[in-house]
Amino acid sequence: MSKLVIVGTVAFDAIETPFGKTDKILGGAATFIGLAASHFNVDSSIVSIVGGDFPQEYLDSLENRNIDISGVEIVKEGKTFFWSGKYHNDMNSRDTLITELNVLADFNPVVPQEYRDAEIVMLGNLHPAVQQSVLNQMSAKPKLVILDTMNFWMDSALDDLHNVIKNVDVITINDEEARQLTGEYSLVVAANKIHEMGPKYVVIKKGEHGALLFHNENVFYAPALPLKEVFDPTGAGDTFAGGFAGYIAKTGDISFENMKNAVIYGSTLASFCVEKFGTERMESLTSQEVHKRLQQFKDLTQFDIKLT
Ligand code: AMP
Secondary structure, X not given: XXXXXXXXXXXXXXXXXXXXXXXXXXXXXXXXXXXXXXXXXXXXXXXXXXXXXXXXXXXHHHHOOOEEEEEEEEEOOOOOOEEEEEEOOOOXXXXXXEEEOHHHHHOOOOOOXXXXXXXXEEEOOOOHHHHHHHHHOOOOOXXXXXXXXXXXXXXXXXXXXXXXXXXXXXXXXXXXXXXXXHOXXXXXXXXXXXXXXXXXXXXEEOHHHOEXXXXXXXXXXXXXXXXXXXXXXXXXXXXXXXXXXXXXXXXXXXXXXXXXXHHHHHHHHHHHHOOXXXXXXXXXXXXXXXXXXXHHHHHHHOXXXXXX
């Protein structure tokens, strides 16, 4: 079993979907990643920052899942990162209404001493210079570095993003972001271009249409589980990344074959995340439910065709 370092936002989110809207609730990339990774019982540590307005009960809910939060800086006089988004009727696309960086604007991350030798590093969504700073603090080259990002950072910090992308093994990115990063419409061509930027493995997330894992000429595809109702997709991408990273940390196996399983775990956990607003569903999720859904996934994708 490997140690896992997670960097990303710990945030307030306000979400609007066709089903309703929320006031400020618990959100943030690192929050969703941490909750997903906690299903693998690995030693994980979140590196992030919040303001004095951030409720202690939110921090407690992470700590209660055995996530080390000693790397979450609390700036008493500061305000927590705030994001607000509104989903279109198809639930596959959304508009960002507000991004207030607040304390994130001057964040100097500090990786806790006992996590500087972690084998797996999950660079969740936040400023790419902060992601790079976390990598710089590792005492030895990690076994696997995974990076997730979004269009916001491509628009505002593209050079920093290119710099950190050079140093990662796996990138998880959604289809529109892959197109924006490469200027290519074909996802196969986009994945090739991203390989050239650094990552040997490229995971392209396609929302309700599943995820693709590229490694040079090899491609693996995992569908998303068809769900009766998608209530709120917020955090699904981060949950996917947390499931992927958690599974790799648990198994310690970074082969392409094992990454296929990591994609399936990521997709399974993400399928729960969208069932309720924010982190609600991930907070109540049990290992029995995960196990049952993994079986559904197997049934969905297994067929026995005889090729003559
Ligand atoms: P996802 O739906 O997986 O793209 O992630 C949504 C989460 O990302 C929300 O909980 C937000 O708090 C967080 N988020 C939104 N914008 C940013 C940003 N620019 N940088 C870091 N995290 C963000």
